[in-house]
Amino acid sequence: MQEFDHIEALWAKHTVDVKISADDMLKQAKKEVGSMRTKSLLNILGMALSFFLMAALWLFNFQSWTTHAGISIIIIAIGVYTIILYKNHRILAKSDFTANPTEFIARLKAYQLSRFSLYNRLYWFYAMALSLGMIFYFVEVLNNIQPWLQFLMIAVSFGWMIFCSTLVRKAVIKKDRERISLLIEKFERISSQFRETE
Secondary structure, three states: OHHHHHHHHHHHHOOOOOOOOHHHHHHHHHHHHHHHHHHHHHHHHHHHHHHHHHHHHHHOOOOOHHHHHHHHHHHHHHHHHHHHHHHHHHHHHOOOOOOOHHHHHHHHHHHHHHHHHHHHHHHHHHHHHHHHHHHHHHHHHHHHOOHHHHHHHHHHHHHHHHHHHHHHHHHHHHHHHHHHHHHHHHHHHHHHHHHHHO
């Protein structure tokens, strides 16, 4: 037992002092911001693709006004959400840390707040609009198929929305918050290191 205590004491005394230069930290942080910008841009492109795919449904000959109303509601919801995503992307894409560190950190904090708002309040408006649009859309579409298939389509559609609204949304919020908070902390440390060297 004494040997274990001795090894533990030696281990506690042994500290590794890893110092990363401000330039290396800046490169790493800029790479992470670039990754966030790319991911944000891909989200916008995915939403734009969804917008055009939903609009393509009008190429089919639907008879009921409810179907057209449902498609319209879904398209409007996707369009509005895409515009909001684009505005968030511009917050992140507009500034450079090296040009004005204080402004960049403020923009990063604004981006974090806008993402929080997007995933909390605005998400529920988006989910409700999609649900309402799907209800209107399904009125005509489900009349033309067998009852068991109607039930299956409704269950899968709303089950998927509930899954995305609960588990997926919470995981994305947590990951997003941690990632942006870590970036803000890194940039604040880099900024203070640069001030110390001046």
